[in-house]
Amino acid sequence: KYIHIINKADMAASKGLKILVGCKRVIDYAVKVRVKPDRSGVVTEGVKHSMNPFDEIAVEEAVRMKEKKLAGEAVAISVGPPQSQETLRTALAMGIDRAIHVEIPLAQLEKLQPIHVSKLLAKVCESEKPDLVILGKQAIDDDCNQTGQMLAALLDWPQATFASKIEPSQDSKQLRVTREVDGGLETIDVSVPAVVTSDLRLNEPRYATLPNIMKAKKKPLAKMSPDQLGVDLQPRQEVISVEDPPVRKAGAKVESVEDLVGKLREKGLVK
Amino acid sequence: MLSSSRAALVAAAAKLPRLVTRYGYCTTAAGERQQQKPLSPKITTHPTRNDRAKDPRWKDIDMTRAVDEADVVIVGGGPAGLSAACRLAQLNAEKGTEMRIVVLEKASSVGAHIMSGACLDPKGLVELFPDWQERGAPLHTPVTGDKFYMLTEKRAIPLPLLPGMPMHNHGNYIVRLGNVVAWLGEQAESLGVEVYPGVAAAEVLYTEDGSAVKGVATNDVGIAKDGSPKDSFERGMEFHCKQLIIAEGTHGHLAKHLINRYDLRAGREPQTYGIGFKELWELSEDRWRPGYVEHGVGWPLDSGTYGGYFIYHLNEGSPLAAVGFVVGLDYSNPYLSPFREFQQFKHHPHVAAALTGGKRIGYGARALNEGGVQSLPKLTFPGGCLVGCTAGMINVPKVKGTHNAMKSGSLAAEAVHEAIGSGEIEPATYEEALRNSWVYKELHSVRNIRPSFHLLNGRLGMFGGMAYTGAVWYFTRGREPWTFSHGGTDHEKLLPAKDCKPKDYPKPDNVLSFDLLSSVALTSTNHDHDQPPHLTLYDDSVPGQVNLSVYDGPEQRFCPAGVYEYVELDDGSKRLQINAQNCIHCKTCDIKDPTQNINWVTPQGGEGPAYNGM
Numbered sequence: 001k002y003i004h005i006i007n008k009a010d011m012a013a014s015k016g017l018k019i020l021v022g023c024k025r026v027i028d029y030a031v032k033v034r035v036k037p038d039r040s041g042v043v044t045e046g047v048k049h050s051m052n053p054f055d056e057i058a059v060e061e062a063v064r065m066k067e068k069k070l071a072g073e074a075v076a077i078s079v080g081p082p083q084s085q086e087t088l089r090t091a092l093a094m095g096i097d098r099a100i101h102v103e104i105p106l107a108q109l110e111k112l113q114p115i116h117v118s119k120l121l122a123k124v125c126e127s128e129k130p131d132l133v134i135l136g137k138q139a140i141d142d143d144c145n146q147t148g149q150m151l152a153a154l155l156d157w158p159q160a161t162f163a164s165k166i167e168p169s170q171d172s173k174q175l176r177v178t179r180e181v182d183g184g185l186e187t188i189d190v191s192v193p194a195v196v197t198s199d200l201r202l203n204e205p206r207y208a209t210l211p212n213i214m215k216a217k218k219k220p221l222a223k224m225s226p227d228q229l230g231v232d233l234q235p236r237q238e239v240i241s242v243e244d245p246p247v248r249k250a251g252a253k254v255e256s257v258e259d260l261v262g263k264l265r266e267k268g269l270v271k
Numbered sequence: 272m273l274s275s276s277r278a279a280l281v282a283a284a285a286k287l288p289r290l291v292t293r294y295g296y297c298t299t300a301a302g303e304r305q306q307q308k309p310l311s312p313k314i315t316t317h318p319t320r321n322d323r324a325k326d327p328r329w330k331d332i333d334m335t336r337a338v339d340e341a342d343v344v345i346v347g348g349g350p351a352g353l354s355a356a357c358r359l360a361q362l363n364a365e366k367g368t369e370m371r372i373v374v375l376e377k378a379s380s381v382g383a384h385i386m387s388g389a390c391l392d393p394k395g396l397v398e399l400f401p402d403w404q405e406r407g408a409p410l411h412t413p414v415t416g417d418k419f420y421m422l423t424e425k426r427a428i429p430l431p432l433l434p435g436m437p438m439h440n441h442g443n444y445i446v447r448l449g450n451v452v453a454w455l456g457e458q459a460e461s462l463g464v465e466v467y468p469g470v471a472a473a474e475v476l477y478t479e480d481g482s483a484v485k486g487v488a489t490n491d492v493g494i495a496k497d498g499s500p501k502d503s504f505e506r507g508m509e510f511h512c513k514q515l516i517i518a519e520g521t522h523g524h525l526a527k528h529l530i531n532r533y534d535l536r537a538g539r540e541p542q543t544y545g546i547g548f549k550e551l552w553e554l555s556e557d558r559w560r561p562g563y564v565e566h567g568v569g570w571p572l573d574s575g576t577y578g579g580y581f582i583y584h585l586n587e588g589s590p591l592a593a594v595g596f597v598v599g600l601d602y603s604n605p606y607l608s609p610f611r612e613f614q615q616f617k618h619h620p621h622v623a624a625a626l627t628g629g630k631r632i633g634y635g636a637r638a639l640n641e642g643g644v645q646s647l648p649k650l651t652f653p654g655g656c657l658v659g660c661t662a663g664m665i666n667v668p669k670v671k672g673t674h675n676a677m678k679s680g681s682l683a684a685e686a687v688h689e690a691i692g693s694g695e696i697e698p699a700t701y702e703e704a705l706r707n708s709w710v711y712k713e714l715h716s717v718r719n720i721r722p723s724f725h726l727l728n729g730r731l732g733m734f735g736g737m738a739y740t741g742a743v744w745y746f747t748r749g750r751e752p753w754t755f756s757h758g759g760t761d762h763e764k765l766l767p768a769k770d771c772k773p774k775d776y777p778k779p780d781n782v783l784s785f786d787l788l789s790s791v792a793l794t795s796t797n798h799d800h801d802q803p804p805h806l807t808l809y810d811d812s813v814p815g816q817v818n819l820s821v822y823d824g825p826e827q828r829f830c831p832a833g834v835y836e837y838v839e840l841d842d843g844s845k846r847l848q849i850n851a852q853n854c855i856h857c858k859t860c861d862i863k864d865p866t867q868n869i870n871w872v873t874p875q876g877g878e879g880p881a882y883n884g885m
Contacts, residue, residue: 028379030797031881034632037553037589046450048379048795048881206503207492207875210470211337 016072017192019062020130021096022121023055023078025087026141039241041110051087054136056094058198060205061166062134063095070168071132073097077124079117081109085221092216093208099221100124102229111235114142116226118150123229125155130193132175137162137197148197158190162199314811314847316498317803318491319872328499336488337508341371341465343687344487344512346472346525348376349385350448350673351659352518353455353466354399354680355687360462362688370691372464373510374456375489377471377856379877381456384520384856386549386637386885387448388581388595388670390414390440390564394709395677396451400458408454412445412586415562420621421737422569422580427621430737436745437668437717440564445583445593447884448673469877473507475515475525483696484654486511487525492875496801514687514698515655518680521640522858523661524872535648535657541760542646542663543721545578546859548613548636548831549595549885554584555628561586566670571615574732576602577724580616581670582625594626597670599641599724600761600863604771605825610636611776614784618777626783634785634793635885636831638858641667641721642757644714650702651686658683666713667721668740675710682708716749722757765865768823791832795881796855798874804851805874806834806860813868814847822865829863831855855880 027033028048036043051059065071076091077100078084088099102120104112125133138145152159160166160177164185169176174189180199190196208216226233254260264270315321323329343359345352356374363370378384393410396403403410417440421428432439456466473490477483486509493504517526521544530536561584568579577599585591596613617626640646640663647664650657658679665672686701705711723739724732731738743751758764779785798805808814818824819837824847826835832853837845856879861871 028795028797028881031795032792046883048383048883050379204501204503207505209492209505209508210467210489211339211508213467214339 016070017065017131018129019065019071019074020121020125020128020133021055021058021062021074021076021091022117022133022135022147023059023076023084023087023091024052024136024139025049025078025080025084026052026139029053029140035242035244039243041239041242049083049087051090052136052139052141054138054140054198054200056136056205057200057202058134058136059091059094059096060203061198063206064203065166066095075100075128075130077102077121079112079120080104081106088221089213089216090208092219092221093212094206095212096219098219100128100224101221102224102226104226104233108233110239112233113235113237114144114146114150115236116231116233118147118154119231120226120229121147121151122154123231124224125151125193132192133157133195135195135197137199148195152195155193155195157193157195159195159197160188160190161197163196164199164201166196166202313497314814314849315804315808316496317805317807317872318494318498319870320807320809321498326498332500332504334506336506339508339510341373341510341512342691343370343372343514343516344472344510345372345374345516345518346487347518347520347523347659347661348374348378348381348456348466348468349452349518349520349659349676350395350455351661351676351680352376352516353381353452353459354395354677355516355518355658355684356459356464356466356680357399357455357462358681358684359688360459360464362684364462366688368688368692370688373512374459374464374466375470375472375487375510376456376466376468377873377876378468378879379881380453380468381466382449382451382453382884383468383881384879385449385452386547386635386857386880386882387673388547388549388583388593389446389448389673390581390583390671391444391446391448391451392669392671392674393442393444395674395681399677399681406454406458409450409587410444410446412562412584414440414443414445414564416560416564417441418563418565420565420567420569422567422616422619422621424570425620427567427619433745435748436740437666437720438566438670443564445562445564445585447585447587447593449882450884471873471876472525473873475528476509476511478654482653484515484529484652487515490873490875494802496803498803501801513654513691516658516680516683516687517655517661518658518676519661521638521660521663522862524858524861524870526657526661527861529652529655529657530648533649533652535650535652537649539648540642540645540757542640542648543642543757543761544600544638544859544862545597545641546600546609546636546829546831546857547595547597547639548610549593549634550631551633551885552592552594552626552629553632554590554592554625556590558625558628559590559592560584568733568737570619571612572598572733574734576604576607576612577721577733577736578612579670580622582622590629592625592629594622597639600638600829600859601757601764603764603766604774605765605768605822605865606771606773606828608774608776608828610787610790610828610831611774614779615776617783618780623783631785631793633883633885634790635880635882636855636857636859638862639672640665643667643721644711644718645722645754645757647714650683650705651697651699653696656683656686656698656701664710664714666717668717675714678708678710679705682710717744718749719751719753719755720744722755725755725758762863762865762867765822765825765863767821787831787833791853791855794832794855795883796832796853796879797881798852798854798878800852802851802875804849805872806849806851806854807870807872808847809868809870813866815845817866818847818864818868819845826860826864826869829859831857831859835860
């Protein structure tokens with residue numbers, strides 16, 4: 001287990017928090033996804049990819065915290081194939097200071113799961129020692145919603161998931177996070193270091209514009225491998241098959257309530 | 272501010288019927304068009320039609336742009352633009368000169384907006400990269416068989432394809448052009464060219480005295496749908512360059528602007544166009560014939576509507592075929608729907624035989640130029656030039672333009688390199704080089720084939736065209752001393768709805784034929800919904816007053832993405848609704864709008880379709 005003790009006063013001090021932001025390269029949300037003919041997965045070759053929308057929000061939040069002087073340094077990290085570098089360059093163009101790419105060989109990519117990613121991130125946290133880790137709440141390709149929670153458990157840090165607002169607490173010694181929950185909004189105070197996952201309404205991300213993209217080329221991007229971090233990528237799950245959702249059958253319109261009851265009776269749904 | 276007498280004149284002119292001349296000029300000056308009466312809510316909120324300097328919402332916004340310098344800026348990362356970039360880099364290496372070459376591409380990645388058949392004549396590629404095979408250019412499918420058919424409602428009549436005919440494809444390759452362009456982009460980068468996808472060139476910049484082009488500005492981001500600035504607003508940046516190469520593809524929006532500004536069509540015919548559709552099909556293995564090329568004409572198009580189809584069987588490991596359909600945009604019936612003609616075509620027994628058991632996995636559409644040499648504008652202007660389809664170099668009977676685009680890019684690069692070296696503002700040697708090249712020779716020889724379709728006032732239609740090709744062209748090969756005219760612009764040829772019969776199209780069966788919206792979904796097109804629609808209208812009141820009442824709103828039918836819809840308001844009147852998010856950047860609306868009221872401008876960079884090897 002890893003425990004990191006910091007001076008809580010640093011929060012309000014000029015040094016600011018060190019933030020680590022996770023970004024994942026996923027199939028762009030507007031792309032019409034197609035299942036591979038052998039049903040082992042979806043077609044990714046040549047398909048448009050971009051940064052997971054929730055991760056864009058996480059990156060934006062980190063950059064805003066820097067602009068508000070709450071944070072001093074923001075580092076982006078991505079676990080993925082060589083093309084994940086493009087995703088990290090986008091984060092750098094949005095205002096992140098430097099990036100880390102944990103490169104996963106193609107053969108192991110399809111079997112990568114949140115448990116592996118959270119272990120890799122935990123290892124990086126050991127050396128980087130961030131005060132705050134912000135991740136997207138879930139990736140739009142697998143919709144797992146697990147990495148942030150697993151990471152907090154591995155590090156034994158507090159977690160504040162589905163954040164729609166992050167601000168200093170009243171005494172400036174903790175973070176006050178507003179969470180989107182089923183019943184409405186829940187506000188909690190968490191001590192740092194902590195893991196926060198971003199939800200949709202946290203912010204509206206800025207655009208990565210060309211002058212910033214050109215500047216980002218000069219920002220440092222470090223590469224690491226899972227072996228260097230000593231994490232075993234053995235899959236814990238096996239995908240049996242991936243299929244198209246069933247074609248929606250046409251519905252029927254009824255003219256009156258009697259008709260409706262009659263039809264329900266026909267189908268044996270009502271006695 | 273207009274002087275009072277000028278204001279009176281403009282007000283009076285606004286009441287005149289809108290006269291459209293041969294070249295698309297209008298009685299009211301483009302850019303000073305008065306809004307007839309303010310429509311609420313406004314349709315066109317784009318800053319190109321609403322001066323932000325006069326808008327109180329923009330009062331406190333800093334509008335300065337970052338400026339960067341390059342030697343050459345190329346707008347458009349397609350075959351022409353990237354060939355120009357690569358050739359320039361090669362020339363620099365040969366001659367020991369140094370130049371900063373920047374390519375701006377509006378698609379999110381190089382190749383994502385490319386839409387083509389394509390059966391590639393490798394001529395242009397071989398000249399640029401003789402070692403293209405070692406470099407791994409994705410030309411995997413040499414043509415193994417070639418057929419041409421005439422379709423009637425029930426039959427497919429094979430027509431002879433003699434060597435020398437433009438449709439003969441021996442030596443050519445079936446390619447997924449998007450992948451070839453992506454490869455070209457990699458070659459350009461390896462040669463030191465800076466390629467920036469996701470960046471749209473939105474505005475041409477001029478020198479102090481306005482005489483010459485000095486560069487481009489990229490698009491602004493963060494403008495809300497109502498035209499106001501969002502928190503995320505950021506101004507585009509400026510690239511100042513010695514030479515600007517416009518390679519936007521057919522009917523580019525900056526090209527349209529430059530052609531008007533420098534009157535590049537003076538003494539030449541206006542451009543004419545077709546709309547090309549393409550679907551990628553995963554065929555049933557037993558119907559797959561790798562390397563097989565088929566072209567044809569006929570059903571379901573009536574003999575008065577120009578068009579044809581292609582089916583290309585790829586050989587890249589899986590049983591893929593490209594199925595496409597072109598409809599000439601000089602059609603006259605506003606009830607015609609090019610998309611539905613295409614969908615109906617697939618039900619022809621001959622075509623259905625190839626597609627049955629298969630699955631459609633891709634769809635896209637793009638306007639293509641059909642004017643040939645008659646419609647080539649002047650290719651150079653002070654500060655730059657036009658290359659590829661943006662000038663219009665498709666060999667229509669051959670249905671090929673990529674080889675010409677690549678060659679024109681290379682020739683432009685040579686002229687531009689020379690101009691920069693000598694300090695000339697206009698790369699004037701480019702036009703002459705093109706006229707002396709095989710591009711011009713080829714285009715000149717086939718110049719009469721497409722317009723022969725209009726022989727005898729179009730009464731013979733497709734038969735007239737084919738008869739001309741077989742009886743005259745096959746022997747003269749273009750040496751005949753006459754040159755047919757296209758007879759005017761495509762948009763002028765549209766007849767009022769009252770003079771035409773509505774067309775009855777069959778419902779899609781969702782096996783061979785499909786509806787428009789599920790087709791658009793396959794393009795994976797997307798635009799940030801909260802931005803001003805990039806399909807701008809010069810006058811918001813014209814669609815209701817003219818397009819709908821006179822022509823029954825033909826934009827509802829010729830747009831291959833369902834952007835234009837007439838919705839009924841509470842008071843019973845109909846209003847044009849622009850679903851800009853669906854746009855696939857084909858430019859057909861800008862071309863065929865009978866009132867020429869639609870002006871397509873670029874949306875934010877990185878938006879639009881996400882074609883995968885189309």
